[in-house]
Amino acid sequence: MKYPVLLDYDVSATDWDGPCELVQCKRALHPTVLGDAKYSLNPYGGCEHGCIYCFAPGHTHTDISLWRVVRVKTNIVERLSKELDFTEGQIALGTVTDPYQAAEGRFRLSRMCLEVLQRKGRGVFIITKSDLVTRDADILKDMDATVAITVTNPDDRICRMTEPGAPTTRERLKAAKTLVDEGVDTIAFIAPVLSSLEGREEELLQMIADSGIRTVFVDQFKPRGVTMDRMDRMGITSSEKAERCIHEVGRSMGFKMLPPRHFR
Numbered sequence: 001m002k003y004p005v006l007l008d009y010d011v012s013a014t015d016w017d018g019p020c021e022l023v024q025c026k027r028a029l030h031p032t033v034l035g036d037a038k039y040s041l042n043p044y045g046g047c048e049h050g051c052i053y054c055f056a057p058g059h060t061h062t063d064i065s066l067w068r069v070v071r072v073k074t075n076i077v078e079r080l081s082k083e084l085d086f087t088e089g090q091i092a093l094g095t096v097t098d099p100y101q102a103a104e105g106r107f108r109l110s111r112m113c114l115e116v117l118q119r120k121g122r123g124v125f126i127i128t129k130s131d132l133v134t135r136d137a138d139i140l141k142d143m144d145a146t147v148a149i150t151v152t153n154p155d156d157r158i159c160r161m162t163e164p165g166a167p168t169t170r171e172r173l174k175a176a177k178t179l180v181d182e183g184v185d186t187i188a189f190i191a192p193v194l195s196s197l198e199g200r201e202e203e204l205l206q207m208i209a210d211s212g213i214r215t216v217f218v219d220q221f222k223p224r225g226v227t228m229d230r231m232d233r234m235g236i237t238s239s240e241k242a243e244r245c246i247h248e249v250g251r252s253m254g255f256k257m258l259p260p261r262h263f264r
Contacts, residue, residue, distance in 0.1 A: 014105035018048060020070040028079035028113075029087060037125050038089030040096070041080065043109035045071030047097040049129060049166040052234065053192055053221055056096045068165070070103045077112045084116065090123040090144075100130035101165075111136050118143040127189065129166040131175035137182040148217070149176045150189040154204045158196050162236070169204070173211040180212035187258075188213045190246055192221035195239040201246050205253055217258040218246050 029039040046069050047056065057067045093099050099110040114136055117124050123144035126133065133140075133147055140147065149172050153159055156168045167175075179186045188208045190197075197204065208216060221238035250257050 013108060014102075016102050016106040018070065018103060019068070020072050020103060022074050023071045024075045025073040025079060027083065028073075028076050029083045029091070032092055032095060034092045034095055035125060036090050037092035039087055040092045041076075041099075041113060042094065042096045043073055043076050043099055043107075043113055044097050044101065044103060045073065047165075048101045048103065049098055049163055051163045051166065052236070053162065053194070055222065060096060070101065072103065072107050073109065076109055077116060080113055081116050084120050084122060090125055091117060092125045092127070094127040098128050098130055098166075099126065100128045100132040102130075102132070104130075104132055111139070114139045114143075114145075129163065129172060131167050131171045134175045134178045137179060137184060140179070140184045141182045146185040146187065147176075147179055148187050148189045149173065149213075150191055151204065151208065152190065152192065152194060153197050154200055154207055155196075161234070162194070162196065169207065173207055173213075176208075176211040176213055186211075186213055187215040187217060189217050189219065191217065191219035193218060193239055193243045193246065194221055195237045195242065197242045198239055198245075201242055202249050205246065205249055205255070209253060209255070214254070215256040215258060216246075216250050218243055218250075 023045070029041055032038065032040040034040065045060070046062070046067050047054070048068055048070060050068050054067070057063070093110065093113065104110050114124065118139055126145065126147045127150065128147065129150045151169045151172055152162065154169055156170065159166070159168050176186050176188070190204065220243060247257055
């Protein structure tokens with residue numbers, strides 16, 4: 001298989017060497033009901049973040065012990081270019097795995113997909129926990145793009161326990177501020193809402209406000225199978241109390257609070 005690394009590319013690749021597998025995909029786009037998006041696009045399979053609440057292994061029928069091995073879809077840019085001519089509507093990038101996990105620094109599939117979308121005049125909705133997304137601000141500010149930055153807790157210690165491979169909340173919101181300053185439409189996902197957030201809801205919302213974000217989406221934790229077992233062992237559950245508090249405080253702070261159905 002050919003590595004999708006272009007030596008004359010204008011954005012330098014990193015020397016990331018985490019566990020990965022080079023694969024070919026049969027399709028790049030899949031129907032979705034996420035907000036206004038019509039199709040989902042996931043340049044990678046598996047995810048390095050290792051979030052304890054992740055639904056994706058069960059959704060994709062993947063052994064959870066293998067989920068942190070990144071499957072690099074080496075032909076996805078070519079497939080996307082062909083499939084876009086037969087579809088319409090917005091594309092959601094990163095619905096199952098993070099399109100800006102560390103492997104993206106080396107393989108740059110998400111950036112190359114964005115270039116295709118921009119060239120064909122298609123809108124994109126990106127979901128990520130990574131500050132690497134700021135690398136592509138030059139493309140995002142010149143296309144119909146919304147970036148949703150996922151945050152779950154203001155405490156870095158808790159984040160390292162629940163999202164061990166992801167950048168901290170502070171790093172993510174620093175990236176959000178960069179995007180906002182660049183004129184990129186940026187929103188915050190507080191998702192999922194966990195019991196570990198109780199008592200710190202206003203602190204997290206203030207951090208979001210400081211980034212310049214003015215739109216917030218809140219989503220509940222929906223435990224499934226192995227995910228529930230992991231959460232039980234850590235004593236972390238969903239929290240309707242925290243969810244109610246976020247909505248109340250968020251509205252009082254002037255945030256636009258999007259209902260869950262907006263992104264389902």
